[in-house]
Amino acid sequence: MDALRGLALLGIFIANIPGFNFLSEPVGTGPYFTSLDNNVRFLDHMLLEGKFYSIFSFLFGWGIALQIQRREENQLKAISFARRRLFFMLVLGLSHIVFLWIGDIVAFYAMLGFVLLAIRKWKDRTLFITAILLILSPVLLYYIKMIWPPASAPQQLLNDTGIWVDSRLNNINSLEEWKLFLANMNYFDLIKTNIAGFFWRFSDLFFQSRISKVLGMFILGFLMGRKGRYKTILKNYRLLSIIALAGLLVGLPANYMMSNMVMKDQGEYYGLKLMGWHRTIAYAIGVAPQALAYMALFFLLAASGIGKFVVKVLAPVGKMAFTNYILQSLVATIFFLPFGLNMMGKLGAAYGALLATSVFLFQIIVSRIWLNYFQYGPVEWLWRSATYKKWQSFTKRKQEEKTENHPVVTY
Numbered sequence: 001m002d003a004l005r006g007l008a009l010l011g012i013f014i015a016n017i018p019g020f021n022f023l024s025e026p027v028g029t030g031p032y033f034t035s036l037d038n039n040v041r042f043l044d045h046m047l048l049e050g051k052f053y054s055i056f057s058f059l060f061g062w063g064i065a066l067q068i069q070r071r072e073e074n075q076l077k078a079i080s081f082a083r084r085r086l087f088f089m090l091v092l093g094l095s096h097i098v099f100l101w102i103g104d105i106v107a108f109y110a111m112l113g114f115v116l117l118a119i120r121k122w123k124d125r126t127l128f129i130t131a132i133l134l135i136l137s138p139v140l141l142y143y144i145k146m147i148w149p150p151a152s153a154p155q156q157l158l159n160d161t162g163i164w165v166d167s168r169l170n171n172i173n174s175l176e177e178w179k180l181f182l183a184n185m186n187y188f189d190l191i192k193t194n195i196a197g198f199f200w201r202f203s204d205l206f207f208q209s210r211i212s213k214v215l216g217m218f219i220l221g222f223l224m225g226r227k228g229r230y231k232t233i234l235k236n237y238r239l240l241s242i243i244a245l246a247g248l249l250v251g252l253p254a255n256y257m258m259s260n261m262v263m264k265d266q267g268e269y270y271g272l273k274l275m276g277w278h279r280t281i282a283y284a285i286g287v288a289p290q291a292l293a294y295m296a297l298f299f300l301l302a303a304s305g306i307g308k309f310v311v312k313v314l315a316p317v318g319k320m321a322f323t324n325y326i327l328q329s330l331v332a333t334i335f336f337l338p339f340g341l342n343m344m345g346k347l348g349a350a351y352g353a354l355l356a357t358s359v360f361l362f363q364i365i366v367s368r369i370w371l372n373y374f375q376y377g378p379v380e381w382l383w384r385s386a387t388y389k390k391w392q393s394f395t396k397r398k399q400e401e402k403t404e405n406h407p408v409v410t411y
Contacts, residue, residue, distance in 0.1 A: 166193065
């Protein structure tokens with residue numbers, strides 16, 4: 001789980017780079033744009049976009065199931081612990097939004113985590129059907145918004161609130177004023193614009209029907225962890241092979257079509273046009289199966305000799321996933337924004353992917369060194385201490401190194 005979570009971090013970071021970059025135009029000029037950028041963008045949409053946050057979502061639900069299972073003797077205590085854990089996860093996620101980046105997903109996960117806890121007692125069959133319906137529901141939801149404008153009221157309210165807050169905090173009332181503000185912002189300005197950006201972020205999450213997409217994957221992951229089902233599935237190489245093959249056969253063509261539509265999009269998606277609906281259909285059909293295929297392939301690889309080495313390399317990054325996720329935001333903020341290296345809008349997709357990969361390789365090294373001396377990443381330690389309402393031991397003791405032989409659910 002830690003290794004797969006670590007790999008997902010890389011995919012998410014590559015997919016997030018354009019957001020950190022504030023690159024409004026897909027192609028630009030200068031030394032850091034290349035003829036490869038359009039191809040990289042196409043592959044990003046086809047192979048990465050949506051798939052790795054889906055993997056993260058699946059692992060999150062799996063982790064919730066394990067947390068509850070480990071406290072079977074006292075379910076009331078287990079749920080109280082899980083809720084407290086989610087609450088402090090929400091606090092940390094909101095802090096991430098305000099002080100670093102509005103694209104945070106942690107706070108959103110925490111909110112939906114409470115929903116997962118509320119339905120945890122549903123029968124397996126009911127949960128599975130619910131998950132499939134949730135994953136496919138954006139198709140219907142998008143169509144409803146196309147034909148009935150009042151259905152867009154939640155995201156419109158959030159968007160209008162963000163505009164109002166931005167006007168009051170930053171005196172921004174037009175796109176040109178926003179671009180000028182962005183080009184000259186200091187860190188305090190970033191905090192102010194992130195407060196307004198919170199509303200824009202959740203407006204977009206509503207528009208994309210991300211609630212149903214993520215909750216659906218939460219449930220599938222929860223079913224994987226429930227009753228120790230994963231112990232059987234991970235040993236069933238035939239089943240994993242079928243999932244991988246079927247997922248790729250369905251996912252790759254659908255995501256190829258989706259990527260084509262994204263590259264040609266001239267405002268159709270957010271304009272609730274027919275092409276936007278077709279793009280939503282391709283996304284709903286293709287993303288979850290391809291994400292499941294990636295996971296199945298990873299589990300199959302992990303059983304091989306080279307796979308065990310890969311797992312060993314990636315596991316420390318995943319064990320410190322929360323810390324590394326925040327660190328990625330910190331590095332990107334410093335790299336792109338005016339009060340840092342001021343590379344905003346100057347980096348094409350190819351160099352953006354190279355930047356993300358380089359940072360991730362650095363995190364592999366640092367995470368392994370860090371965990372030689374400490375039990376947790378700094379953010380995990382803070383989160384764990386708040387959850388247990390007691391400062392946890394931070395440094396690694398020799399005895400703990402010898403006895404710590406169980407999987408650790410960190411994020």
